[in-house]
Amino acid sequence: GEKVEQHESTLSVREGDSAVINCTYTDTASSYFPWYKQEAGKGLHFVIDIRSNVDRKQSQRLIVLLDKKAKRFSLHITATQPEDSAIYFCAAGNNYAQGLTFGLGTRVSVFP
């Protein structure tokens, strides 16, 4: 089955700088790559996704890049703000009926 590796377990960034989280996946059939954010004591909340027919997607301060050849995708949080501090999960999937495979999460801390 699919395996997703999230390369950074923690990330500390200065407010205003960019944070980059990298993930790799194993199943070439995966075609859908969402990102979720989890704040302390809460459930996961969808932030952005990318599908395999594009290699870049932007939503406000969030940019997702996809390199299908390398089976790698990344989340770029630009102009970070204190409210960006949370745990971010990448995920991959293809057969949506089987659900998503999640990475282990990256704890992002934005300091002043």
Added chain:
Amino acid sequence: DMKVTQMPRYLIKRMGENVLLECGQDMSHETMYWYRQDPGLGLQLIYISYDVDSNSEGDIPKGYRVSRKKREHFSLILDSAKTNQTSVYFCASRNSGNTLYFGEGSRLIVV
């Protein structure tokens, strides 16, 4: 209101007791999931439900069963809870664009 509600939020049970975790959604989503989240293991898929009475095992179904008698409700049942089932359990529903909506989680401690 696009909400997934989990009850109870916190639960302490003795080993061997039965546990019922309930999940409701108000979006009429057909597909729902139960995951558990453990430190170092991330989110692991327990069960999937495609609609009423149409359920499928996920990656770690052993020790769990589910029930879905109405589209808006999806229950996770632990018959005879074990200490290694201490975890945070998340329910999610999926919209037509494949976005998952998660509940706030149910923290279960089995002693």
